[in-house]
Amino acid sequence: MKKQLGTGLGILALAIALTGCGGSPGASSSSASSPAASSPAASSSASSGGSSSSTSAGAAELKTASSSFGARVVAANGKSVYIFAKDAKDSGKSACTGGCATLWPPVTTTSAMPGVDGVSGTIGTIPTADGKMQITINGMPIYFYSKDEDSGDTYGQGVGGVWSLVSPSGSMVTPSSSSTPSGSAPSSSMGY
Structure with a gap:
């Protein structure tokens, strides 16, 4: 816990330092809020369902929100993020490709330290x-x-029994018997 806190504080200090430097990091924060002015990587990220690259420098690309399942991680736009049980931890690659990646687009970033x-x-x-950076948790x-x-x-x-919301600690959110998903979208068997 102390190591994670220290890492988080280090990242925060780096973000604050970069924000105060001006130059290109400052320039990217104003252009990132406009899809027309964002970089090609940010534009393609937004078009594939990810919008974490639309945050300004130093802003959170991932945050937490509550749901009927408990606390979950969401992107800057508030949309839920998920982990895929068929991915191998620390493998450095995604097991969700092809049609899977169309239904489950990766959460991408333009920052080495989201x-x-x-x-x-x-x-x-x-x-x-396609050369972008997909965010990982744990x-x-x-x-x-x-x-x-x-x-x-x-x-x-x-x-499909293989997709799960992500808790703030990075673990899979497991549904309780009394929890139901928000809204009334039809269920899908496309678990991949």
Whole structure:
């Protein structure tokens, strides 16, 4: 816990230092809020369902929110993020490719050290097949679910028995018998 806290404080100090430096890090924060002015990587990330790259420098790309399943990690836009049970921890690659990646787009970033708020799991990145950086929590790649349209949606929880919301500590959120997903989207058997 102390190591994670120390790492988090180090990241925070680095983000504050970069924000105060001006130059290109400051320039990217104003252009990142406009999809038309963002970098090609940020634009393609946003078009694939990820929007974590639209945050300003030093802002949290991942944060926490409550749901009927308990506390969960969400992207800067408030959308739920998920982990895939078929991914191998610390493998450096995603097991979700092809049609899986269309239904479950990776949460990408343009930062080597994505900012977090309230997330205590270890944050990292891995390369995607198209050269972007996918965010990981505790060595597990994270994803959006294409059927989650609003920030409160949790339709991907439990899909195929292999998809799970992510707790702030980076573990899988396990549903209780009394919990039900938000909204009324049809369930999908496309667990991959």
